[in-house]
Amino acid sequence: xxxxxxxxxxxxxxxxxxxxxxxxxxxxxxxxxxxxxxxxxxxxxxxxxxxxxxxxxxxxxxxxxxxxxxxxxxxxxxxxxxxxxxxxxxxxxxxxxxxxxxxxxxxxxxxxxxxxxxxxxxxxxxxxxxxxxxxxxxxxxxxxxxxxxxxxxxxxxxxxxxxxxxxxxxxxxxxxxxxxxxxxxxxxxxxxxxxxxxxxxxxxxxxxxxxxxxxxxxxxxxxxxxxxxxxxxxxxxxxxxxxxxxxxxxxxxxxxxxxxxxxxxxxxxxxxxxxxxxxxxxxxxxxxxxxxxxxxxxxxxxxxxxxxxxxxxxxxxxxxxxxxxxxxxxxxxxxxxxxxxxxxxxxxxxxxxxxxxxxxxxxxxxxxxxxxxxxxxxxxxxxxxxxxxxxxxxxxxxxxxxxxxxxxxxxxxxxxxxxxxxxxxxxxxxx
Numbered sequence: 001x002x003x004x005x006x007x008x009x010x011x012x013x014x015x016x017x018x019x020x021x022x023x024x025x026x027x028x029x030x031x032x033x034x035x036x037x038x039x040x041x042x043x044x045x046x047x048x049x050x051x052x053x054x055x056x057x058x059x060x061x062x063x064x065x066x067x068x069x070x071x072x073x074x075x076x077x078x079x080x081x082x083x084x085x086x087x088x089x090x091x092x093x094x095x096x097x098x099x100x101x102x103x104x105x106x107x108x109x110x111x112x113x114x115x116x117x118x119x120x121x122x123x124x125x126x127x128x129x130x131x132x133x134x135x136x137x138x139x140x141x142x143x144x145x146x147x148x149x150x151x152x153x154x155x156x157x158x159x160x161x162x163x164x165x166x167x168x169x170x171x172x173x174x175x176x177x178x179x180x181x182x183x184x185x186x187x188x189x190x191x192x193x194x195x196x197x198x199x200x201x202x203x204x205x206x207x208x209x210x211x212x213x214x215x216x217x218x219x220x221x222x223x224x225x226x227x228x229x230x231x232x233x234x235x236x237x238x239x240x241x242x243x244x245x246x247x248x249x250x251x252x253x254x255x256x257x258x259x260x261x262x263x264x265x266x267x268x269x270x271x272x273x274x275x276x277x278x279x280x281x282x283x284x285x286x287x288x289x290x291x292x293x294x295x296x297x298x299x300x301x302x303x304x305x306x307x308x309x310x311x312x313x314x315x316x317x318x319x320x321x322x323x324x325x326x327x328x329x330x331x332x333x334x335x336x337x338x339x340x341x342x343x344x345x346x347x348x349x350x351x352x353x354x355x356x357x358x359x360x361x362x363x364x365x366x367x368x369x370x371x372x373x374x375x376x377x378x379x380x381x382x383x384x385x386x387x388x389x390x391x392x393x394x395x396x397x398x399x400x401x402x403x404x405x406x407x408x409x410x411x412x413x414x415x416x417x418x419x420x421x422x423x424x425x426x427x428x429x430x431x
Contacts, residue, residue, distance in 0.1 A: 009034040027289035055291025066247030069276040077258025086222040099195040103148040110152025120149035124389035146386035147404040150371035155184035167345035175431035190407040290342035332373020
């Protein structure tokens with residue numbers, strides 16, 4: 001491994017981030033300058049551009065813009081309201097009922113839209129004012145909304161799991177999708193337990209009682225939205241269509257359902273398409289520049305060197321996993337999720353597979369780890385959205401966020417120690 005190349009890569013990336021250059025451009029520029037250490041400037045620029053194009057030349061990546069569009073349609077199409085009503089009926093008279101509604105509704109929204117941003121914006125926009133009106137501290141409501149929204153990146157369909165499949169060299173998307181259910185439910189359960197403890201400490205009001213008839217009514221209204229989950233995941237598991245084809249079906253289903261609900265009309269489609277295109281452009285640029293950096297790192301044999309260094313420190317599985325998780329927690333504070341998955345998967349996956357760890361298990365663990373980074377400053381996108389919608393400040397939200405951080409870290413530790421949490425369902429379905 002060329003020490004000079006590593007120094008140029010790391011220092012240039014930190015420098016560009018430090019002066020405010022967007023992450024995607026920082027990745028591309030640092031890759032280009034690193035390549036210039038060994039080759040002339042023009043071939044280096046050309047190679048990085050080629051690798052960016054090659055990195056996007058994958059059929060499986062086509063699922064990402066479709067799922068983004070489906071998520072945008074769901075967010076605007078009245079689906080979130082129906083899920084919230086159903087979640088509210090489920091919680092009954094639990095103390096702090098609206099906090100539990102937020103967690104359950106975010107999990108349901110994640111299981112359908114697969115977007116933490118969509119869940120945070122929709123749940124915060126609908127529940128935020130109501131929580132404040134009923135006496136819930138604004139910052140506590142924001143903390144629950146921020147952390148629970150990340151379950152949408154673990155519970156399928158998840159764009160990040162598709163990105164991990166690409167970075168890992170072909171881990172089954174279907175297996176990853178199915179593997180995300182139990183870990184996602186575990187995170188949601190621990191967040192609800194934490195919320196219950198906070199409710200008891202702060203003596204917050206109980207939720208409204210719901211009759212069995214009301215529960216059935218809200219469930220009936222939510223069935224069309226929940227059925228999308230059956231269509232998408234059931235079709236993938238059953239081999240009826242691929243994840244990419246499922247994403248296109250999700251768009252058609254979401255559009256038809258939103259129009260049936262009369263929440264979206266033809267005049268609204270240009271705005272929906274434009275917003276989806278903006279989000280897709282950001283994600284795809286991140287993927288392209290991250291793939292270029294991954295190639296540069298591979299050409300300099302950085303992953304192999306890091307693998308050898310880690311394995312030389314210990315051959316104990318848990319020691320290695322703890323070191324990797326601590327490093328990823330640190331990385332998640334400063335780097336967006338997509339480039340982190342693309343850059344660090346080729347580095348750490350060979351290490352863990354050499355120790356006998358299943359790539360599907362590692363993928364779920366890695367995504368959950370990086371979800372925590374979405375809730376932390378300075379680049380936590382979900383944190384900024386949650387704080388903005390709640391009309392408060394990061395400084396005020398950090399204190400109530402801490403118990404929920406610990407809940408997510410506890411979930412991460414349990415998934416690390418007990419691989420069957422991730423692997424049991426894929427084995428049941430033969431994936």
